[in-house]
Amino acid sequence: MIRSDKDILAVLTSSMEACAIYDSADLHISYANTNMLKLWNCDQQAVGQHLEDCMQREELMPYIPLLKEAWHYGKEQEAKKIQIKLQSEIQPSLVYDYTFEYHTLFNEKGETCAVFQRMTLIPGNNSMQPLTHEKNSIERKLLQDLLTQKQTIAASNYKIMKFHNNDTTSNKQTEDLNEKLKDALKKIIESEEHYHFALQSAEMGTWNLNCKNYIVHWDERTRELFGFAKGEYVPYDQVLKYIHAEDRKRIDQEVQKSLSYQNKGVYDVQFRTVGAEDHQLRWLHCKGRVYFDANQQPEWFAGTAIDVTAQHQEREKLEAINHLIAKRDQQFRMIVEAAGIGIFSIDVETNQMELNDRCRDLFGFEQNTKIKEADFFAQILPKYRTKIQQIFQEVTLKHSPFDCQCEIIDKTTGQIKWLRSIGGSQLESDTTRHMIYGAIIDNTSDKEEERKKLDFISIASHELKTPLTSLIAYIQLLIAKEKSLSTEKRIQYLHQSNEQATRMRGLIDGFLNVTQLNEGKLLLRKKVFRVCSLMDYIQNMYTLRPAKHFIHYTGDIHSSLEVMADRDKIEQVLINFMDNAIKYSPNHSTITMHVTVNEAYFQVEIKDQGKGIDPKDQKQIFDKFYRVNDDTQSYASGFGIGLFICKEIIQKHHGVIGVNSQRGEGSTFWFKIPVNA
Known part of the structure; x- marks a missing residue:
């Protein structure tokens, strides 16, 4: 298929020559202009068919294989002096020389998408110019010549009358005047014959409106254009009847306007007709002029008519293509705006830039202000500026694409941003501008x-290294002092080793949970369990640990209510809350776990007496990889994934999670989930 709307427009702009487009290997006709159809001896119905099925010109048949080769092998060629015999009503058989050109169009993948063919008339000693040239010259001069003819006759009649009224005129003068009249009549006859042949070759009709009785007299061609089979005379209102309903009122107004002496009687309109008998829709271009008597009243109205249906059809095609291009351009702009993509262009000669709104926002440029290349590079941080300038210089010289990244400073906010730019350069086809x-x-x-x-x-490397080092140290102590260690020490080292191994397992589980979340594979294994059994397990776990904090359990920790949830995942959240409270609270401070259970939901709150969390950190503390940084304590330790995993687990239970904290007053982490999550 045709690769872009731009390709179609490029072909259509040269439609004054004979041109066609084929969009398949078997030469399916995608487009052919009027001149090409005439050379094929075909009408508009040929578009959409295959060339071999509709070709009516034997001289062109041998060149069909060349077009097929162009599709398969991407060939380009120009065959000179193809002779084509054309028919004319003036001279029935004339031979013209044409050039035969074709070349292949490719899509972005390098595959053939179309073959473009053009045939151009070679200027020579042809006795008749192409019909398009005749139409251009005749249309401009015919009416003027006709009117000049009538003025000549009127002047001659005036001389004759003056001659007969003058008794003193000599016989010699009479003879001279008769000869002049004969020459004038001969020229008129020759001129009429010339106009007759010219009108036929140009397919142009003539008409005349009697301004006294509003009767239209037209020739055979004009009658055909209005779809009448016969009749040289027709009332004006009957003519209006067969003008298209949407044009009828406008044309009547133009006629009445021309009949006014103040408007100088000039008439030049285009309109549609619906054939009186064949009901065919045609576009006509009518030109004419009104002549007035001595009292400035209209006497007669004469002019020409020509069928411009083909031109209107081509214009409608172009308008449809332009509309499609505009629609796609609008869609493209909407997509670009929705994606937040900035678009820019630089004129290499003037260094002027064009930027869309998004691009201006990224750099902090004000709207409707002219931006130059220097302004653009001034916002790039100095450590990247030289490199980016070198990239753009290479793009200018080699016309190569570019893909680069750098940091810039927003001109309005002062914010540092990372931007990535992708693009290239080219010479504009219609100008010499380098963009x-x-x-x-x-x-x-x-x-x-x-x-x-x-x-x-x-951080992961550091965090994993710490328990692993401790674990190795305890194992080495057990091995080195196996015989000298007391039973109590041996058990202590084993407990500490187990604690470090458990810590490592927790870290690794955290990694796996993050991976599962990123891949959407974190699944809940729900079952029914009693809330108090989970609370008893958590209480026993922290009771057995060395006492560095006072841990209180309050609320409904002995409730008999059963819930539907993933027990292991809820346990993971509770342990994370408790470990954080212990980690970030001073020794010998109190940590409280409060449990609320009812028939609708159960809620857990874990409150510590630590330093508290700033409001700005509270907004992001559940984000992945986010860590609170505080130089006075070890707030920077940890992966920044624990609370993120907790949030995901609670949300998968259709619950809510949060933190309440004030600096210097500790923090309370809590979650609440439905009983039948």
Whole structure:
């Protein structure tokens, strides 16, 4: 198929020559203009068929295989002096020389999408110019010549009358005047014959309106254009009847306007007719002029008519294509705006830039202000500026594409942003301008995510190394002092080793949970269990640990109510809350777990007496990889994934999770989920 609307327009702009487009290997006719159809001896119905099925010109049949080869092998060629015999009502058989050109169009994948063919008349000693040239010249001069003819006759009649009224005129003068009249009549006859042949070849009709009785006299061609089979005379209102309903009122107004002396009697209109008998729709172009008597009253109204249906059809096709292009352009702009993509262009000669609204927003440029290339590069941070300028210089010289990233500073907010730009350069086909085009995407969030991942890897390495080092140390002590260690010490080292191994397992489980969340594979295994059994398990777990904090359990910890949820996942959330409370609270402070259970939901609150969390951190504390940084305590330790996993687990239970905290007054982490989640 045709690869783009731009390709179609490029062909149609040269439609004054004979041209056609084929969009398949078997030469399916996608487009052919009027001149090409005439050379094929076909009408508009040929469009949509295959060339071999509708070709009516034997001289062109040998060139069909060349067009097929062009499709398969991408060939381009120009065959000179193809002779074609054309028919004319003036001279029935004339031979014309044409050039035969064709070349292949390719899509973005390098595949053949169309073959374009053009045939151009070679200027020579042809005795008749193409009909289009005749129409152009006749249309301009015919009416003027006709009127000049009538003025000549009127002047001659005036001389004759004056001669007969003058008794003193000599016989010699009479003879001279008669000769002049004969020459004038001969020229009129020759002129009429010339007009007759010219009108026939141009397929132009003539008409005359009697301004006294409003009777139209027209020739055979004009009668055909209105779809009448016979009749040289027809009332004016009957003519109006067969003008298209949408044009009728306008044409009547134009006629009445021309009949006014103040408007100088000029008439030049285009309108549609619906044939009186054949009911065919035609577009006509009518020109004429009104002549007035001495009292400035209209006497007669004469002019020409020509069928311009083909031109209107081609114009409608172009308008349809332009409408489609405008629609696609609007769709493209909507997609670009929805995607938040900035678009820019740079004129290499003037250094002037054009930017869409999104691009201006990214750089902080004010709307409707002229931006130059220097303004553009001034917003790029200095450490990237030289490199980006070198890239653009290479693009200008080599016309190569570019793909680069850099940091810029927003001119309005002062914010640092990471931007990625993709584009290239080209010479405009209709001008000599050299342009650089590009799209800009804000990938600040991607860079921030990348930084967080790198920090995560660094922290993960450190966090995993700590329990692993401790575990190895306890094992080495057990091996080295196996015989000298007391039973109590051995059990202590084993407990501590187990604690470090458990810690490592928890870290690894956290990694796996994040991976499952990213892949959408974190599944809940729901079952019915008693809330108090889970609370007893958590209480026993932290009772057996070395006492560094005072842990209180309050609320409905002995409730007999059963819930439907994933017990292991809820346990994971509780342990994370408790471990964070212990980690970020001073030794010997109190940590309270409060449980509320009813028939609708159960809620857990874990309150510590730590330093508290700033409001700005509370908004992001459940985000992936987010860590609260505080130089006075170890707030920067951890992966920043624990609370993120907790949030995902609670939300999968259709519950809510949150934190209440004030600086210096501790924090309360809580969640609430339906009993039948």
